[in-house]
Amino acid sequence: MTKRIFYLILALSLMGCSTIQNTPLRLLSGKGPIYPEALQDSNVQGHVVLRYDVNAKGKVVNIRVVESYPVGVFDSAAVETLSSWRFSAKVVDGAEQPSRDVTSKISFRLSDDPIEY
Numbered sequence: 001m002t003k004r005i006f007y008l009i010l011a012l013s014l015m016g017c018s019t020i021q022n023t024p025l026r027l028l029s030g031k032g033p034i035y036p037e038a039l040q041d042s043n044v045q046g047h048v049v050l051r052y053d054v055n056a057k058g059k060v061v062n063i064r065v066v067e068s069y070p071v072g073v074f075d076s077a078a079v080e081t082l083s084s085w086r087f088s089a090k091v092v093d094g095a096e097q098p099s100r101d102v103t104s105k106i107s108f109r110l111s112d113d114p115i116e117y
Helices: 002-018 037-042 075-083
Strands: 026-029 046-054 060-069 086-088 090-092 095-097 099-108
Touching: 046 075, 060 075, 075 099
Parallel strands: none
Antiparallel strands: 026 086, 046 060, 046 099, 090 095
């Protein structure tokens, strides 16, 4: 009898663990980078690496430029792009959690593949 109760409690405990949802941070929406109009005729290309946080509601906050090439040329366009992004916050043990120090590289090219995240 004691063994049955032990196994029943163990089975119920394991079933409870399997219902806990954990999911990673996911990009839901946002615009791609807009190449600055003043630079379109100059054929200048480059990239900006941004570090930022995503709050528990999925909004991008605390945006920092950590690298840019050419320096300062595309920074404001990259920050504007990133500000439009919305995420599904990561879920740990069933609760939405903020994400800190997320890094994305936004490239400004006159061809495809402008975003790496």
